[in-house]
Amino acid sequence: MLMILSFLFLAGSIKQIHxxxxxxxxxxxxxxxADMDKAGEIRIGAHFLNKNFTPDxxxxxxxxxxxxxxxxxxxPFSWMEIGYTCTLQKGKAINIDGQVLEGAPRLRFKDRYFSIKIQPLKENKWWPSIAIGSNDPYGTSSRTGTGKENDKTVNGDGLSQYFCNxxxxxxxxFSLQNQxxxxxxxxxxxxxxxxxxxNGPVGGITFQPSFQKNLRLIAEYTGNEVNVGFDWKLWKHLLLQSSLQDGRYFTGGICFCMNLL
Known part of the structure; x- marks a missing residue:
């Protein structure tokens, strides 16, 4: 037990996790x-998404x-965060002429999108932080798509911007006895x-224990299910996240993070 507690204290520097x-x-x-990383923070990582976590x-x-x-x-700034995400999609191989080849579909295609978040109001003693943002804000503008999404090799459905919100x-x-x-x-x-x-109101509660503030326990309501999990920053640069969607389906990942400033 003493060794475990020692590891928890020495695992990394005490920093906020978001x-x-x-x-x-x-x-x-x-x-x-509405949380933000510190100015100059970068992240590079990968995440496993169970099938219940993705759009239908x-x-x-x-x-x-x-x-x-x-x-x-x-x-880049303490009030702005920008991200670029690629999510793998299944599909059959195609040749240079656009013909679908035989064989089982594999994770060979990618859905790509940008994300942005801006924080016009920072948290203070008397009020919360406020942020506005979007994932996948720019893409096919019409509800029927451009036609490119109908490619049978990637199970197109005529509607792109799968993650647009x-x-x-x-x-x-709130600090409660250093927690x-x-x-x-x-x-x-x-x-x-x-x-x-x-859609609609969503939210959650996080808890960082006093003995290890690099560890954050999370419970959230997504509008459809309740997810529970944690993220944990180790050795200053390694961030782990593990969660159970609806308390049953595992999703988790790892990323490398560092500050350039």
């Missing part, structure tokens, strides 16, 4: 928050499937109707 890690942005698990279209070639995302994000979030932290409790509320709207189960 990781909506499947996108590479700060936040909770599936739910955004675009990731259902012959039925929904587990997949992976990888990302790069940076906080917009939100406003508020976050307030930190975070209250996070947000209102989120998704562009595509197949993601409507995650």
């Amino acid at each position: 990781a909506q890690q499947y996108t590479g942005m700060s936040g909770l698990i599936h739910v955004p928050s 279209r675009g990731f259902n070639y012959g039925g929904k499937y587990n997949t992976l995302s990888h990302y790069l994000s940076i906080t 917009f939100y406003i979030a508020a976050t307030k932290h 930190v409790v975070g209250i996070h509320l947000a209102y989120r709207t998704w562009k595509r109707s197949y993601n409507s189960k995650w």
